[in-house]
Every structure is written in C-alpha cells, then in structure tokens.
Amino acid sequence: MILLSFDIEEFDMPFEYGKELSFDEQIRISTTGSHIILDLLAKHKIKATFFSTATFAINAIEVINRIKNEGHELASHTYYHSKFEVADLLNSRLKLEELSGTQVSGFRMPRMMPVSNEEIEKAGYTYNSSINPTLLPGRYNNLKVSRTHFKIGNVLQLPASVSPFRIPLFWLSFHNFPFWYYKYLAKRTIKKDGYLNIYFHPWEFTDLTDKEKYGFPSYVSKNSGEQMTARMDNFMKWIIAQNYKCGTIHSFTESLSK
Template structure:
C-alpha cells in the first residue's frame, strides 16, 4: 500500500532560520499548499492522511471539511507546531474530532521528535507515526529503532519509510533533491521489500520557497518547491498508479495489520 501523508500546520519553519513570519502568513501559505495537495489527490482519485495541528485546523475549517468529505483521514499533529506538553496529546485528539466529526486514531509528533508511547496510548490513539528510522545530523539518530511497523506500549508504530539496507530516508527532502527517476527506483525497491511505502510531506513545499530574504532557507530546502513540486508529485502519483500500487489511509493500513 502507498501511505501518503501530509503534516498540515502553521508554517513556522522560517523561525528556525532566523526569519520572522506573521501568523496570518503562516496560515495562508499552508492553506495554499494544502489546497494544491487536495487538488492533486482529487485528480488522481487517491486517499491520504492529513496530520493537522489544532491551530491550523481552527484557522482553516473549510479545508478540514474538504479533507473529511473527500474521504481522507484526519490525524493529530498536536495542538501547536512549536509547543508540546503531554496533555496536548488528548486535547488535540478531542479538539480535532470536535472540529471534523471524524474519529482521530493517529498521531505524529511535530518535527518527528520523540514522544512517550505510554502517554500516546493513554491519550486514546491507535497508532503513532513519529519515527524516522534513520540518522539525520542535528535532528535524530534512530538507527536502533525498527525500520518497519511494530507495536509498542499498546500503540502501533509506523515509521517513515527508509531504504532496506542503508536506511536512506525517503522523506520530503529526498523527494526534492534526488532526480525523480532515482527516488522512484528507491521507492520501488523499498515497496518490494516492505509491501508498503509510508512517506510524508508538508503543504508549504507546494508553495514557492525560493525567496531567501523572506524565508532564509538553504538551497536544498528551496529546491523543487511550488509549481515544480506540484508537477513532481503529479508525476510521482501517476507513476505509482501505473505500477499498480494501491493507495490507503494510515487508518486503513493499520486495520489490515491488526
């Protein structure tokens, strides 16, 4: 199965690069990108999972409604993207359920940071997709963690997909910077080994991030954003469908695993 997921959040990433960005711009940029994503998914008639912060959901109710009415899954990305307290786990789940009218079963920690699995279970989640089982300098070292799905503390863990041998991450930065044919080859090999692919992106990638003065992003973040990202994702989904790979929400995948 192809498990496409998107972390929809207030676009606070410029702060990491010493740039200020207004809250209104944080929301509008993510709204623009999420709209582009939904248009692509509708074009190809595939379903995906959207991990949303409550902050974003409260400020983009029309998009949350479109996500749910289009048959996609809504999952939790916390209350806020840049602040976390253990009580936010249950609070965010309940708030998103109230906003969407859909049961929220999944969680993903902002920036794929560690989270206590017992607290995730206590907050009522069925699964957690917060592990990138690789090593990223300055971010995390998860080489000791399982590469594929497993259960821990009563919660299904669904790590992001990495290649079988070298654990090369197939996350959003790889998608932007590798030649598309090479990314597709690695994706195909990973799918053959695991029988699923769990890859994640963000709405702001589908907007133009090349204004260094405004955002402060290095070239590897700016590369293939905006219209180029939309085109690449369009081609990638078409390629996946051409391979005959089925698409599913994460909730659907977990139901089959159980």
C-alpha cells in the same frame, strides 16, 4: 501499498532560520498548499492521511471539511507546531474530532521529535508515526530502531519509510534526489516491506527560494512551488502506472490487525 501523508500546520519553519512570518501568513501559505494537495489527490483518486495541528484546523476549517468530505483521514499533529505539553496529546485529538465530526486515531509529533508512547496510548491513539529510522545529523539518530512497523503496548508504531539501506525517503529526499532515483528507492522499499510510508507538507507547494523572506538553504527550497506540484503530480501518475494501491494509514493499520 503506498501511504501518502501530509503534515498540515502553522508554517513556522522560517523561525528556525532566523526569519519571521505573521500568523496569518503562516496559515495562508499552508491553506493554499493544502488545497493544491487535495486537488492532486482528487485528480488521481488517491486517499491520504493529514496530520493536522489543532491550531491549523481551527484557522483553516475549509481544509478540514475537504479532508472529511473527500474521504481522507484526519490525524493529530498535536495542538501547536512549535510548543508542546503532554496535555496537548489529548486536547488536540478532542479538538480535531469536534471540528471534523470524525474519529482521530493517529498521531505524529512535529519534526518527528521523541514523545512518550505511554502518554500517546493514554491520550487514546492507536498508532504513532513519529519516527524517522535513519541518521540525519542534528535531527535524527534512529539507526537502531526498526525500519518497519512494530508495537509498543497497544500502540502501533509506524516509522517513516527508509530504503533497505536506511536512505531516507521523506520530503527532503523527494526534493533533492533525481526523480528516477527516488522512484527506484521507493520501488525497492515497497518490494522489501510491502508498503511505503512517506510524508510532505503543504508549504512545500509554495515557492521557497526567496532567501530574504524564508532564509532556507537550497536543499530546502529546491523543487518547491510549481515544481513541487508538477513533481507530485508525476509521482501520483507513476503510482497509478505501477498499479500500487494507496490508502489511509488508518485503513492500513486496521488491515494489520485482521
């Protein structure tokens, strides 16, 4: 099974590179990208999971309505993308449920940062997808964490997928690896683990090559914008051609408990 997920949020990543974007521009870019993603999912009849900050949801309710009406899953990406308090775990879930009228059972921490599993459980989540079980200097050092799902207390931990040799398969890999090689690694991982859990962002569907505006190095901006749209379209075609099933993370976690 392939679990596609998208972290929808205020587009604040340029701040990491010393650049500034107005809040309205952050929301506009992520809203535009979210609609591109939803159009692709509708075209290929694929269901996915959207981890949304409460802040983005408040300011992009039309995106939240599409997620709900088109049968996708809404999960929490906490309240704000660049600041965090423990209370945001519960408050973001409640706000997303209020805005969508649906139950929110999943959580992913922005930038896959560490978060207390005890607090996640107390906030009412049943699964947490906040771990990238690989080594990425300056970001992740999780080589001793299980590659595949496991439980802590009553919360299922669902790490992002990495290859059997822990080569990461997240969004940066999708942009930078030759497409044939990414599909090869994906296929090997599915064969080994029985599923693939990969994540992307709506702002990847914007042309990010303007270094003066965004400040991104080439490995971040490569294959962004229209190239990313075409790449994702082709990836979804490949998924269908391989006869892989796709579904929401919630449906996958429910199947594990049966």
